Amino acid sequence: METQKPExxxxxxxxxxxxPFFTTDAGVVTGSDMxxxxxxxxxxxxxxPVFVTAFHLLxxxxxxxxxxxxxxxxxxxxTTFLSDVFxxxxxxxxxxxxxxxxxxxxxxxxxxxxxxxxxxxGRFKPTMLELSxxxxxxxxxxxxxxxxxxxxxxxxxxxxxxVLDVKGGKIRYRFENDRLSLKATDGAPLLFDxxxxxxxHQGGSTDDEGVFGQGVSSEALRQAIDSMCxxx
Numbered sequence: 198m199e200t201q202k203p204e205x206x207x208x209x210x211x212x213x214x215x216x217p218f219f220t221t222d223a224g225v226v227t228g229s230d231m232x233x234x235x236x237x238x239x240x241x242x243x244x245x246p247v248f249v250t251a252f253h254l255l256x257x258x259x260x261x262x263x264x265x266x267x268x269x270x271x272x273x274x275x276t277t278f279l280s281d282v283f284x285x286x287x288x289x290x291x292x293x294x295x296x297x298x299x300x301x302x303x304x305x306x307x308x309x310x311x312x313x314x315x316x317x318x319g320r321f322k323p324t325m326l327e328l329s330x331x332x333x334x335x336x337x338x339x340x341x342x343x344x345x346x347x348x349x350x351x352x353x354x355x356x357x358x359x360v361l362d363v364k365g366g367k368i369r370y371r372f373e374n375d376r377l378s379l380k381a382t383d384g385a386p387l388l389f390d391x392x393x394x395x396x397x398h399q400g401g402s403t404d405d406e407g408v409f410g411q412g413v414s415s416e417a418l419r420q421a422i423d424s425m426c427x428x429x
Contacts, residue, residue: 206340206355207392213324214343214354214385215279217250218289222273224261228289232259234282234343234385237323238394240419245318245427246325248279248292249418250384251399252313255295267307270295277315279323282344283352290321296425303424310366310413311399312421326386328415329393333363339370341398341410343385347378355388358410366417368396372408379408387412394418 202208217235219226226232235250255274256264265273271294278289293316298307317323333339340355349356356377358370368387379401387396394415401410413421 203353203355203357205338205390206357207388207390209342209354209388209392210324211283211285212281213326214282215248215323216282216381217248217254217384218278218280219255219259219261219274220276221255221261221265222275223263223265226254226260228278228280230260231346231381233381233383234398235279236326236342236384236386236394237317238326238328240328240422245316246322247296247314247422247427248317248323249312249314249397249422251397252308252311253399254383255313267298267304268301270297270313283354284344290323292317292320296427298424299426300424307421307424310417310421312397312413312418314422314425314427326388327393328418329389329391329395330415331389331393331395332416333360333368333395333414335360335363338390339395340388340390341372341382341385342388343382343398345378345382346380348374348376358387361409363414366414366420367411368414369409369411372401372410375407377408379403379410
């Protein structure tokens with residue numbers, strides 16, 4: 198049974214959030230390894246659609262033997278599959294190769310931004326979320342969209358956060374639910390009340406004061422995609 202939507206949460210279409218799995222030359226992340234989340238969008242009508250997630254999942258943080266280098270992604274990543282985070286389909290969908298930075302001198306910036314994008318051209322068509330042009334404000338409410346493993350129903354799509362800091366494309370926030378598990382949430386979309394993408398969740402922590410997260414803004418996502426060689 199569908200969980201009641203939290204008050205003020207946006208309507209989220211089916212197939213808007215996914216779990217990625219990888220086969221790489223540094224190890225395999227299988228369907229039983231729930232390590233993260235991700236989502237798809239198209240920057241402009243004439244832009245290639247991409248699937249994005251947190252880059253650090255392609256490394257020891259995601260269970261691989263080593264951290265993959267941005268300039269070697271096309272050689273290191275052999276296959277990538279997605280499964281719907283809410284179980285709307287129990288099948289997996291294969292997507293294309295990850296994009297690399299156009300300028301190898303910006304590899305460290307690629308790592309620091311912590312965004313990786315994958316080719317969706319000619320593949321299945323997940324729900325495309327829309328990037329917002331609005332800046333994030335201090336104290337604003339955003340919504341992380343993915344299934345959680347504890348602290349809320351796994352069918353609840355939206356989880357509220359309050360923005361604590363915004364600087365240089367990086368955002369920090371606190372979750373309203375102090376019991377929430379952040380397992381496999383890295384890479385999930387952060388939405389405004391409008392349903393448009395405010396940014397991407399990239400990690401978090403829990404302490405005596407609550408559950409906290411950090412991520413990047415939609416503008417940082419745009420800049421990250423613009424630095425990748427989508428036309429090659």
